[in-house]
Amino acid sequence: MSAAIFARQDGVWLNEPQRWTAQGDSLEIITDKATDFWQKTHYGFRRDSGHFLGFRTAEAFTAELRVQGNFQELYDQAGIMVRIDAEHWIKAGIEFSDGRAMLSSVLTVGQSDWATAPYAHDASDFRMRVTVADGVVRLQTSTDGKTWPLVRLAPFPKAQSYLVGPMACTPERAGLQVKFTGFSLKPPLGKDLHDLS
Template sequence: MARAVGQLGIPRIPVSLRWEGEPASSYRMTDDGFEISAGPGTDLFIDPQRTAVTLNAPHLLACAEGDFLLSARVQVDFQSTFDAGALLVWLNDRAWAKLAFELSPQREPMVVSVVTRGTSDDCNAFVVDGGQVWLRVARVGTAYAFHASTDGAYWRLIRHFALYASEVPSYGFEAQSPTGAGCTATFDAIAYEPRRLLDLRDGS
């Protein structure tokens, strides 16, 4: 089970965020955001074949009422397969979703999404040509949308999905290193807007 380990404030996020999962091995504010360093063997994933449950990746969460947009530019010091930095939507440890900038087994940085409803799925989106990508999560009524952008301006729809509607969601940030000795994810250019995204597919 995830556990809270403290609260802190993030620029442009209107509420305090709390640590869940294993504490990050280090956390550092930057000029325009922050870094999260994950330790070895850290992940958020419930294997679809029910052979493994790993929920120990450090993540920062805040509760969200109503519709919202949360975006950030993400960079990761990729070392090992599946090292990643991600945005999260979190209801509980069996209902959550992440949109990640992740290193593939082919050593390619990719946009990857995972939606968990009891067990996790795993969906690759596209390879990123470069060391950074912008990620965004939107709540739209009882559903959610994940978008990614290579320039911070035009947004590609990655997933449109629903989780259970009975709980108030949290949103936030995660770093992971499932197969490696650890990695650091940098989140900056962070933006939060308490509004509904009107068109999921027009690139805005």
């Protein structure tokens, strides 16, 4: 796919933000107030109001994305999302929680889970990679686009195609500015689980 993927016409907004611009391979958004993706667990509520720009995939793929943002308020978050529908998706990236930026992923199959870990690198500039194949999702992160340690490996519903792309939410406020670049969508890499290249 073209390097200028954010300028393509095949991206589909879910909850398009009021303020966004796309130029070349760069997408910049400013989040709207009280935006979130979550289904039921612990809190009981259902929210499907986060910002997501999805690009249609094949049944197996690898996607990568660079994310730059200043995460400061509780639950500020941005990263990558793979979605079938409102109750079948995964999102992963940086989320501000417990007073610091955390590496975060939420897998939702009817209900949401949430896994976090302290992020020891520069949370204002990071990369995410997601591979979906054969009913499995593999999430990786990178600081430099060269080394990709594992974030998560999990079962994921099989589908003929998915939507994948940048995601951002601010459940407690508005105004998080996020820049997404370097988005790529390719056939699945098929690398060994411990091959971090």
